[in-house]
Amino acid sequence: MTIYANEIHDEERAFYGIKDAKIINCNFEGIADGESALKETSNIMVENCNFLLRYPFWHTTKANINQIKMTETCRAALWYDKEIQIKNSELGGVKALRECNNVTISDCNINSIEFGWFCHNVTMQNCKLVSEYPFLHSSEMEFNRLHMTAKYSFQYTENVTFHNCELNTKDAFWHSKNVTVYDSVIKGEYLGWYSENLHLIRCKIIGTQPLCYAKGIVLEECEMIDFDLSFEKSDVKAMINGEITSIKNPISGEIIADGIGKIIMNNDCDCNIVTKLKNCCCL
DSSP: OOEEESSSESSSSTTTTTTTEESOOOOETTOOOOOOOTOOOOOEEEEEEEEOSSEEEEEEEEEEESSOEETOOOSSSEESEEEEEESSSSETTTOOESSSSSEESOOOOOOOOTBTTTEEEEEEEEEEEOOSSTTOOOOOEEEEEEEEEEEEEEETTTEEEESEEEEEEEEEETTEEEEEESEEEESSSEEEEEOOEEEEEOEEEEEOOOOSSSEEEEEEEEEEEEEETTTOOEEEEEEEEEEEEEEOOOEEEEEEEEEEEEEOSSEEEEEEEEESSOOEEEO
16 A cells, blocks of 8 residues: 655645555645545545545545544535544544445544434444434444434434433434334433334433324333323333333323323323323323
8 A cells, every 4th residue: 555644735635536545644734725635535544644624535435544533624524435434533523424335433532513414334333422413314323332412313314223322312313214222321302203113122211202203112121211291192012110200192002111190191092001000190
């Protein structure tokens, strides 16, 4: 591989179209303010570099990226890429990842509004993510030990699996399909509205008005905190450890919990609701 080391580049398309190259200890910054440093590249290794300029990795195929830093000025950094591995890095700047396929991200800190839109075949492990609107319309993803703080998360996603994650979000999984979450904490509001086949296993779920207008919800051995006005107009099968604050107008299925604070029913219901402790109030 051709090696480029200890260089500073601020020109437009500094390494446009290079192949079979290793870039080490380089900085992409300067008064020329050039964009698209590594556009249309393939089979590259990038290590211990700093990116301050826009659009560095567009249409890149086969890249191994390690110990890099993208500052907040490095916007829209990775678009239309394929077969990308990123590890031990800091990713900043808005819209850092978009329309990419076959991406693995591990041991990274990410702070990016609108992160991961329209992506496919994404794996993230042991990462921290701060975002506002992450992973819109993305599919075929797997997350392990993701710690996320966001607002509107995983909307219109399909075929996604989570293990041992902590998701702090205003809402999540709206209009999602075939999402499974294992052994995780989900904290937010309006979880999973309009979703299909959302499956939560051994999770702690915190927040108001969750899982409404949804189809095929399954909860197994989950714990609910401040879980009020839940399951409205939803088809649900739930086995809950502990108490549900309130349930409102589920359509069908079965809900079993240790206790239920209130059951609010003002329409026809084909849902079997069972409490292990006789402490619920029906309205």
